[in-house]
Amino acid sequence: MSEQPEPIKKVSLIVSKGSLVDVYPALVMGNGARMEGMEASIFFTFFGLGALIKKTQNSLKVATVGNPAMNMAMPMLKMPITMPFPTLLGAIPGVSNFATWMMKNEMENLDIPTIPEFLEMFTDAGGEVFACKLAMDMFKLTKDDLCDQVSSVLTVGEFYERSAGASIIFT
Amino acid sequence: MTTKELAGTSVDVDAEGFLTDHTIWNLDLAAAIAREEGIDPLTDRHVEVLNFMRKEFEENGTAPSIRKMNKLNIVPTKELYALFPGGPAKKAAKIAGLGKPQGCI
Numbered sequence: 459m460s461e462q463p464e465p466i467k468k469v470s471l472i473v474s475k476g477s478l479v480d481v482y483p484a485l486v487m488g489n490g491a492r493m494e495g496m497e498a499s500i501f502f503t504f505f506g507l508g509a510l511i512k513k514t515q516n517s518l519k520v521a522t523v524g525n526p527a528m529n530m531a532m533p534m535l536k537m538p539i540t541m542p543f544p545t546l547l548g549a550i551p552g553v554s555n556f557a558t559w560m561m562k563n564e565m566e567n568l569d570i571p572t573i574p575e576f577l578e579m580f581t582d583a584g585g586e587v588f589a590c591k592l593a594m595d596m597f598k599l600t601k602d603d604l605c606d607q608v609s610s611v612l613t614v615g616e617f618y619e620r621s622a623g624a625s626i627i628f629t
Numbered sequence: 630m631t632t633k634e635l636a637g638t639s640v641d642v643d644a645e646g647f648l649t650d651h652t653i654w655n656l657d658l659a660a661a662i663a664r665e666e667g668i669d670p671l672t673d674r675h676v677e678v679l680n681f682m683r684k685e686f687e688e689n690g691t692a693p694s695i696r697k698m699n700k701l702n703i704v705p706t707k708e709l710y711a712l713f714p715g716g717p718a719k720k721a722a723k724i725a726g727l728g729k730p731q732g733c734i
Contacts, residue, residue, distance in 0.1 A: 486733060486734065489734065490733055490734075492710070493695070493716060493717065493718050493719070494716050494719070495714075495715035495716035568734075569694050569696060569697065569732070569734055570734055571696055571734075579695070579696060579699070579706055582699075582705070582706035582707045582710070583695075583706055583707075583710055584710055
């Protein structure tokens, strides 16, 4: 009989990008880890920090430029998934806002919370939210700029210390 | 599907121990499953949550999400995790005699 692999007990997720669809996967996976009884933390760095800043966390956008897979969103407009979406169209003012609005609607229908609510749900579930010190310094941010769910601002070294025994996932 | 002895009766469960027929559920079965999941005793507060989940299941065909139970003020997320430590959605559904939750959130 083959040996059962050891179950995952702890995950540390890293978010380094700040579009709406860059942030959700880590929140879904982190929250999902808590739901399965694993320890979970999410470390936000560089543009990912936008999801934690009180002034910006509600206005993350879907990037409609430079994404050759935008055709995936076509079924939301009742169009075929194979229909291309040229990147130039994505640059027209308002298109990113529209795509964001559409995506948020779709998420609400699927019972997916908004970013601030999701962060609250994740921390209520016992997950931890960290912000990257270096990126904070670079963007001239202080802890006061960040939402209440952030438990600490960490250096890279501290992040690794806290991630002892964890699977580290860069999203 | 296997048969299992729970609270003095034999019941059908799936490979992960979820009841295959939610209609046979009763509080004795719930307490027996809870004990297996490390929750002992099953308090009135647990039962309130379980009853809500079963009601939702009967109305909508699926167990409610953690978010929904929080939003409807049935049980705050923090408390739910404290009541059913180590995997609230799955454990609560199991103790409520419902199938394994299919949602990701």
